[in-house]
Amino acid sequence: MKNDFLDLFRQTPPESSSASRPSPKAWRKLERKLDGYDRWRKLMERYAVVMVYLILLLVVLLVPVIITLILRDQQQALSRTPKAVIEVLHEKDSIPGVRAILEKGAQKNKQE
Amino acid sequence: MTEQQLIKACQNRERKAQQALYDRYSPLMYGVCKRYVRRAEDAEDVLIEAFFKVLTNIGNFKSEGSFEGWIRRIVVNESLMFLRKGHNFKHMLEITELEMPVSTTIIQELVASDILNLLSILPMGYRTVFNLYVIEGYKHREIATMLNISINTSKSQLILAKKRLRNLLEQCQYPGIELFEMSTDEEEEMATSEP
Numbered sequence: 001m002k003n004d005f006l007d008l009f010r011q012t013p014p015e016s017s018s019a020s021r022p023s024p025k026a027w028r029k030l031e032r033k034l035d036g037y038d039r040w041r042k043l044m045e046r047y048a049v050v051m052v053y054l055i056l057l058l059v060v061l062l063v064p065v066i067i068t069l070i071l072r073d074q075q076q077a078l079s080r081t082p083k084a085v086i087e088v089l090h091e092k093d094s095i096p097g098v099r100a101i102l103e104k105g106a107q108k109n110k111q112e
Numbered sequence: 113m114t115e116q117q118l119i120k121a122c123q124n125r126e127r128k129a130q131q132a133l134y135d136r137y138s139p140l141m142y143g144v145c146k147r148y149v150r151r152a153e154d155a156e157d158v159l160i161e162a163f164f165k166v167l168t169n170i171g172n173f174k175s176e177g178s179f180e181g182w183i184r185r186i187v188v189n190e191s192l193m194f195l196r197k198g199h200n201f202k203h204m205l206e207i208t209e210l211e212m213p214v215s216t217t218i219i220q221e222l223v224a225s226d227i228l229n230l231l232s233i234l235p236m237g238y239r240t241v242f243n244l245y246v247i248e249g250y251k252h253r254e255i256a257t258m259l260n261i262s263i264n265t266s267k268s269q270l271i272l273a274k275k276r277l278r279n280l281l282e283q284c285q286y287p288g289i290e291l292f293e294m295s296t297d298e299e300e301e302m303a304t305s306e307p
Contacts, residue, residue: 022138030164034127
C-alpha cells in the first residue's frame with residue numbers, strides 16, 4: 001500500500017529544518033528592544049501612582065469651577081430674557097373688521 | 113533549569129532566563145520563520161519580533177498547553193503578518209503563479225540537506241498554504257480566515273503546491289518517491305478535505 005505523499009513532509013521533524021541558527025546580533029537586537037520596553041515599563045510603574053493622584057487633584061479642582069461657570073451662564077441667560085411687554089396698538093394699526101368684533105365682544109362682557 | 117522554572121524566571125523579567133529561553137527555542141523557531149519568509153534577514157527580523165512578543169506576554173501563558181506550541185503559534189502569526197505587509201493574499205493567491213524553472217542540481221542540494229528546504233522553491237502562496245496545512249496542521253477553514261481567502265482558494269493552492277513538489281522530487285529522482293501516492297484528481301481532493 002502506498003503512503004500519502006504529504007507524509008513525506010510530515011515525517012520530517014521540524015527540528016531538522018533548524019540546521020542554521022539566527023546570527024548572534026539577533027539576540028543583541030532583541031535585548032535592546034527588551035531594554036527599551038523594561039525602561040518604559042519601569043517609568044510607567046513609577047509614575048502611575050503620581051499620575052492617578054494628579055488626575056484626582058485635577059478633578060477635585062476642576063469640578064467646582066465647572067459647576068460655578070455653568071450656574072453663572074444660566075443666570076446670565078435668565079437675565080438676558082426680555083420681560084413680557086403689553087403692547088397697545090394704535091387704532092390705525094388694527095384691521096377694521098377685527099377691531100369691530102373685539103369691541104362687540106368687550107361690550108357683551110360688560111353687559112353680562 | 114526546567115521549562116517551568118524558566119517560564120517563571122522569564123515572568124520575573126530575568127534577563128539571563130530570557131536569553132536561556134531564546135537560546136533554547138530560537139534555532140527551531142528560526143527554521144519555522146524560514147519556511148514562511150524566504151530571505152534570511154527577514155526571517156531573523158520576524159524571529160526577533162516574535163520573541164519580543166513571547167517575552168513581553170509570557171505572563172499570559174497558561175501552563176495548560178505546550179509552551180513550545182504557544183511560541184510556535186506566535187512565530188507563525190508573526191510570519192503571516194510579515195507576509196501580509198508586503199502582499200495581499202487575496203490577490204496573490206487567486207492569480208496563477210508562474211512556475212520558474214529550477215535546475216536539478218539546486219533541487220538535489222536542497223533535498224539532500226532537508227526535504228523541507230524544497231518548500232523555499234515554491235511561490236509564496238503555495239508555500240504558505242502548504243506550511244499551514246501540512247506542517248502546522250491547520251484546517252482549510254482556519255487557513256482561509258488567517259489569510260483572508262476563500263476555502264476553495266486554500267484547497268486549490270494546496271493541490272498546486274503538492275503537484276509542484278512532486279514534480280520537483282521526480283525531477284531530482286528522489287529515492288522512493290514512487291512509493292508515495294498523490295491524488296491528482298482535484299475533485300477527489302476537494303471531496304476528501306473538509307467542506
